Amino acid sequence: MVGITSYGAYIPWYRLNRKIIFEQFGWFNPATAGVAVGEKAVANYDEDTLTMAVSAAVDCLTNEDRDSLYGLFLASTSLPFAERQNSVIVSEALDLDSGIRTADFSGSIRSGTSALLCALDGVKNKRRILVCAGDNRMGKPGSSQEHTFGDGAAALLVGNEGVIAAFKGGYSVSRDFIDHRRTSMDKFGYGWEERWIRDEGYAKIIPEAALGLIQKYHLNVGDFAKIVIACPVAGALKGLVKTLGASPDQIQDNLMADVGDTGTAMPLMMLVAALEDAKPGDKILVLSYGSGSDALFFEATDEIKNVQKERKGIKGHLAERNDLPVYSKYLVFRNMIPLDVGIRGEDISPTAMSVLWREGKCVSALVGSKCQACGTPQYPPQRVCVNPDCGVIDHMEDFRFSDKIGTLTSYTGDNLAFSWDPPQIYGLVDFKEGGRLFLDLTDCSLDTINVGMPVSMRFRRKYSDPQRGFFGYFWKAVPFK
Template identity: 70%
Template structure:
């Protein structure tokens, strides 16, 4: 006890022989002090990204097919919605948004990954872990799924910001690919998309200033685990007792807590996809239409848990230093978050990300309603013998191959620098031939050009013909890959391509989706 000083010595004397208790107390006390000090540092968003699928469907197409049954849906049959391709889901879109966010940032600097979604494909197989492996993050990262309501995205972001206070750098993804009953209002309004943010306490471009959360078991939409589609209550009640009551409560809670006025905010993000409710909300919270960030409902649709974060990504694309941004989500309550843009925003906006604006500009009309239903697996389709044949997945082989499948990791020769895929012990360079001198080399973030291609009308594809191509990568290496987000007549030799994480196949009998990388032509 002679080595103890000050309060620790006094406490040790009072405890007598229980010296170990003293040390535990002191360790916990000083750890808490260090934590509080870390919380005093600037934390917030350090990078951002987004993803919107290539396909867009005009809502009048849905109404023309099924409006005869529910004429009231004419009120929502305006604009268009983003539609995920047949090989996309909330996992693949989260990976795409995260890649847009990461850019040249080292994967090894990321400490965690959180995924917020109400449409994650696996009930028991952590979806965030699949995203993390697709990004080739270190195995030591902390991963977690957030779901259960459309505020799952902001819940994940708040948890990541808490982690940033402790010095951790966390990737947050919010992604949605929700199903809706054919002909319903939700089928018209639901859209697909994703957003991603990196949080931390260094090079912060949007300083997190505070938040206020409201929890409410308001039963507007619900879905039990065995169901595909949500059940909703009467729409006017959802608007008046849900959006119009809960969102103002969250906004008032935040402004009162931090002594703010609505005029303080340069941009206000309200995750409200109901146009009628939005007008009343603007008035009730004391904001102006000029302050409101576009919901993108008319171009993308209601992206659920991803909506407030996609709107935040869009706001950051145009933000300037000193702007205050209010983000308000909705679903089983509401989260209100308050950010202030820093001097780092200009550098971030010059980055190579595509972002919301870039993906909005890349689009292809999906004009056949039946094709949309097939992509969503909402109607049975005669797929023939080739389509029915599904070989069992060897989970042991998937685990053994590891990041070769999930992150397209091959090898590079340490002697001559030649990359190759899959990994080999012997260098493929005929002028080298080095043995067991290889290092891991990731192809998934490398650009390439199409050396050759073919369209196969015999092989099964949900969007025939099946297109394959030999891709030559810019720094060496050649891989035969499927092509997606393209048509056969648009593909050309020597066209640039990038890699995209997609569903390779589905094995419903064994509850498994196989993911791999495909080549996507760069849109000119």
């Protein structure tokens, strides 16, 4: 049996009430009043598709063996690098073996389900493949996409052992329906009339895939406990439910009210939400959209209960939220307006690729060393043991800090250091197993942290160097929840 063996999700901590957007740009585009309801998840200034994908993958790999994964596929239309494989950055952040097969899937918001289908097709001989999908697309200020687009990621582990949702079949439709497009030169996309997209796109292409699958596998729409329809447009979704002949309680919530249209991640995040509530035997239909449509048919197994308890998933992340109260912060976080960053913000020294390569998983996966003589973990990896009572030379083994819980021994909120969200908060983190690190803190405010509080590690963008086209990634501490 081939299918999903684990799931995980990630939703950024910041949520922007769409009323705040409308207050700023409703005067320009009053028609956006219709979409200016609810809130959307907004990636923090140090988050992007890669960091969100890593967080979702970490959730998915909770209590799972990280060794011997066969592949890691990453799907997104907002990949930070056009050249330099993005999926391998995720793989290395997770400290996965270099013998892994990595691949980026992009070009359409359907690429999330395409990657999942490729992974499912590739499972045999106990192969396990991790599929991550994430997007943080930007809508132009004043556009309806500014309201609808939200940020998030999902991760699914597929294999043929410990399957929690068996893959029963798929049906794909590929069509060059140009509802929305973006060239390599564009920061923002360009769309055609919304009514045409509703009537000729969603209303016709999704049913083509859905009914194709239903006929192929001799099913009835009523057989499904849940139907995931990755359609962010309320009116179009309503029409689709009618066209498919489904009842409203079969339809999985599309997360538009509290997360937004997460593009590539949307069908997979909705699937994760469906799996969180699935009972053994439940049939789930997943319908994605974008340059066609993929239909995927799953059936939950008895093993699903084991995973449901251990994942933060959609529900857990929805509960961890913080208001982003100021629209200008949103513009700054998404790099949409020039900001007077001053001399400290301008001063970006070049990144030495030779150093980054040599440092390897020390930087990418927060791997330090542990002294084989005295057992002291230390970061960065040392040749001479840092324990003043030991000092043994060249007796070290790898020690991964990224999955450990630390304690905040000290911290400050620095108003002098440059930050996109001042003050820059950083501190000293001590680990129960031993070892300590100075780390930036993120997803917190100065008045909510204190000495002695537990923190966990998050993969984040540490700096960007627009002049030389580079994003530097590292790990930060967040209050442990």
